[in-house]
Amino acid sequence: xxxxxxxxxxxxxxxxxxxxxxxxxVVVLQVSGLxxxxxxxxxxxxxxxxxxxxxxxEMELRAKQELGLFLRRxxxxxxxxxxxxxxxxxxHLFNPDLRDYYDLETLWAAxxxxxxxxxxxxxxxxxx
Numbered sequence: 001x002x003x004x005x006x007x008x009x010x011x012x013x014x015x016x017x018x019x020x021x022x023x024x025x026v027v028v029l030q031v032s033g034l035x036x037x038x039x040x041x042x043x044x045x046x047x048x049x050x051x052x053x054x055x056x057x058e059m060e061l062r063a064k065q066e067l068g069l070f071l072r073r074x075x076x077x078x079x080x081x082x083x084x085x086x087x088x089x090x091x092h093l094f095n096p097d098l099r100d101y102y103d104l105e106t107l108w109a110a111x112x113x114x115x116x117x118x119x120x121x122x123x124x125x126x127x128x
Contacts, residue, residue: 005067007032007039007040007088007089008040010067010069010086010088010089011028011040011042011089011121012121013062013063013066013067014042014059014084014086014091015028015042015116015121016119017058017059017062018042018044018055018059018091018116019116020058021051021054021055021058022051023044023045023046023051023055023093024044024045025043025044025045025099026042026043026044026116027042027043027044027105027113027114027115027116027124028040028041028042028043028113028115028116028121029041029043029104029105029111029112029113029114030111030112030113030114031108031111034108034110034111037090038085038087038088038089038090039088039089040088040089040090041089041090041091041104041108041111042089042090042091042092043092043094043099043105044091044092044093044094045094045095045099046093046094046095047095047096048095049077049080049095050077052077052080052081052082052093052095053077053082055093056073056077056082056084056093059071059084059091060073060084063086069086071084071085071086072085073085080094080095080097081093081094081095081098081102092104
């Protein structure tokens with residue numbers, strides 16, 4: 001039987017994979033209370049469409065194999081933005097330009113913000 005993970009445990013699972021696959025600037029926004037669509041957004045930067053595809057495929061494969069979880073995918077790597085939906089956790093994989101353009105971190109500025117650093121989630125200090 002596959003383990004049942006909390007949303008926070010799923011976040012750590014996907015962040016670990018992102019780290020292994022060299023996704024940069026991984027940010028986690030806790031959006032529960034702000035939207036009914038998810039509890040967390042994970043946002044990461046990939047270098048190009050091939051990188052986006054490799055990361056998305058690894059996340060899909062490992063979620064299925066290790067968690068028994070089937071992710072819903074929106075977008076194509078060639079569009080430079082892929083979304084993986086794990087119900088309470090949504091992963092956004094962008095190229096740098098599109099991430100800057102959509103700027104989800106500012107759009108969801110009211111969300112509690114975490115960063116993935118040295119293999120762990122850390123709450124980001126607010127700039128004064």
